[in-house]
Amino acid sequence: HLATSLPLPSERDHLRPRIDLIAFMIDIKSKYSLKNVEASLAHVDASFFLGKVCFLVTGVGRVNYCSVEMNAIWKLGEVYCSPVLFCELELEGIRVATAQRLLRMLQICAGHIPGVSALSFGSLMRNSDD
Amino acid sequence: MDVTVAEYIRRTVLKIPRDEIKTMLQKWGFLSETQLQTVNFHQIKENISQDVVQLCEENSADIKQAAVLDIIYNHIYPNKRVWSVYQMNKTGEETEFFDLTDFKKKFKRRLRSALKNVTINFREYEDNAVWIRIAWGTPYTKPNQYKTSYVVYHSQTPYVFISVSVLKSNLPLLCQALVVASNYHDIREMELRSHSLNSLKDIVFKRYSQNFQTYYPRPLQERNVAPESGDLRIIHENRNERERIQRVNQEVFGDGPQPKLEFAQYKLETMFKSDPKMGVLDEKEPFRCLVKFSSPHLLESLKSLAPAGMADAPLSPLLTCIPQKARNYFKIREKKGFFPGSFVSP
Numbered sequence: 001h002l003a004t005s006l007p008l009p010s011e012r013d014h015l016r017p018r019i020d021l022i023a024f025m026i027d028i029k030s031k032y033s034l035k036n037v038e039a040s041l042a043h044v045d046a047s048f049f050l051g052k053v054c055f056l057v058t059g060v061g062r063v064n065y066c067s068v069e070m071n072a073i074w075k076l077g078e079v080y081c082s083p084v085l086f087c088e089l090e091l092e093g094i095r096v097a098t099a100q101r102l103l104r105m106l107q108i109c110a111g112h113i114p115g116v117s118a119l120s121f122g123s124l125m126r127n128s129d130d
Numbered sequence: 131m132d133v134t135v136a137e138y139i140r141r142t143v144l145k146i147p148r149d150e151i152k153t154m155l156q157k158w159g160f161l162s163e164t165q166l167q168t169v170n171f172h173q174i175k176e177n178i179s180q181d182v183v184q185l186c187e188e189n190s191a192d193i194k195q196a197a198v199l200d201i202i203y204n205h206i207y208p209n210k211r212v213w214s215v216y217q218m219n220k221t222g223e224e225t226e227f228f229d230l231t232d233f234k235k236k237f238k239r240r241l242r243s244a245l246k247n248v249t250i251n252f253r254e255y256e257d258n259a260v261w262i263r264i265a266w267g268t269p270y271t272k273p274n275q276y277k278t279s280y281v282v283y284h285s286q287t288p289y290v291f292i293s294v295s296v297l298k299s300n301l302p303l304l305c306q307a308l309v310v311a312s313n314y315h316d317i318r319e320m321e322l323r324s325h326s327l328n329s330l331k332d333i334v335f336k337r338y339s340q341n342f343q344t345y346y347p348r349p350l351q352e353r354n355v356a357p358e359s360g361d362l363r364i365i366h367e368n369r370n371e372r373e374r375i376q377r378v379n380q381e382v383f384g385d386g387p388q389p390k391l392e393f394a395q396y397k398l399e400t401m402f403k404s405d406p407k408m409g410v411l412d413e414k415e416p417f418r419c420l421v422k423f424s425s426p427h428l429l430e431s432l433k434s435l436a437p438a439g440m441a442d443a444p445l446s447p448l449l450t451c452i453p454q455k456a457r458n459y460f461k462i463r464e465k466k467g468f469f470p471g472s473f474v475s476p
Contacts (some may be wrong), residue, residue, distance in 0.1 A: 001364075001365045001366075001367050002365065002366050002367060002368075002369050003366075003367035004367075004368045004371060004372070004439055005368070007371065008367050009367060009368065010369060030440055031357060032439075032440055032441070033439070033440075087258075
């Protein structure tokens with residue numbers, strides 16, 4: 001499900017399946033996108049932040065066009081206890097690899113991988129960041 | 131043949147892309163077809179230009195013919211220059227019949243009476259467009275063929291497109307000559323500038339697709355909406371919002387391609403509004419600020435901002451009014467009176 005911001009429109013509530021993972025996409029070239037994500041985070045139930053949220057930062061290939069401070073992104077990940085992934089959507093290889101990572105995370109969050117919970121995986125990812 | 135003329139022709143030919151040289155020389159018509167056959171247009175441009183100069187020597191080209199080649203080049207590649215738009219005003223009501231010969235005579239006479247050392251060339255094109263090339267000199271020096279101004283005048287309209295050259299001091303003289311020659315009363319500069327001459331024409335002649343304020347009722351929301359084309363596994367939660375943005379965008383920008391502008395400039399002479407506790411700029415003086423938007427194609431990029439999620443729709447009318455107001459340079463002052471906000475000065 002793709003959404004441009006939260007909260008999700010309520011008229012589709014009955015059509016929506018259970019949400020297992022929320023990936024917030026931040027375009028590093030657009031301050032507007034960071035603001036939008038920060039505003040949307042306020043609408044997320046606290047239980048999601050136990051491993052079911054991640055931040056996906058896109059556009060990292062173009063160093064000259066960075067509008068968003070890296071500090072702001074790290075802080076976001078810290079404050080919301082969620083991992084931060086980086087990718088460049090314009091390169092097919094990286095795009096595919098990132099999709100595979102997200103899919104793996106989704107499988108864990110949905111409970112399809114026995115022995116690994118969303119929370120344990122999330123803390124694993126966080127510790128490897130430091 | 132004058133050495134300066136030869137050099138001027140050589141440099142003009144060098145500007146032309148190699149594949150276009152033959153066609154342009156044919157358009158020029160100064161060299162015969164048999165003469166053109168003798169030139170190898172596949173060699174490097176340096177050599178082509180030498181060969182062309184040689185042939186021009188045989189035909190004894192003078193500056194007038196060389197100037198015509200320059201006009202042809204600029205007519206085909208007008209986007210290499212920056213064009214400003216001027217509008218002329220008539221006090222009388224009757225529209226006089228436009229006499230081209232009379233126009234040319236009056237223009238030359240007016241210009242030459244103030245400045246003897248000028249080269250003036252005319253060329254007519256379709257659409258009632260008259261192209262004027264002026265090379266400027268000073269009272270003591272011959273005209274500099276590399277410092278030229280171009281004027282494009284559509285005789286059935288009050289609009290003149292001028293490509294400003296380095297010598298801006300000649301602009302008032304040029305404007306005067308235009309007004310006198312075309313039997314108008316005065317001329318004013320519109321705050322509209324761009325590299326794309328055709329886009330400027332589109333804007334002032336209203337040839338671009340405009341948004342018409344028609345009321346049409348929103349289609350009823352159906353519960354079973356047909357799925358969007360594309361991957362059915364992707365579900366867009368905010369489809370209503372996306373459609374709203376598309377609709378608003380279409381209302382504002384219309385359907386067709388936008389005229390091509392490179393800049394929009396806003397000169398702010400407004401008061402700085404801050405938290406009174408901050409105490410910054412408490413004096414009641416306007417905060418001078420210049421905001422400039424630049425892009426290879428400004429209007430298309432503004433049109434794609436909201437669909438790309440980079441701005442809210444609808445965009446500020448200061449940005450969207452550009453084609454309707456036919457200007458891309460604005461001065462914004464405080465509006466005095468009832469309504470707060472900024473006032474766009476004419």
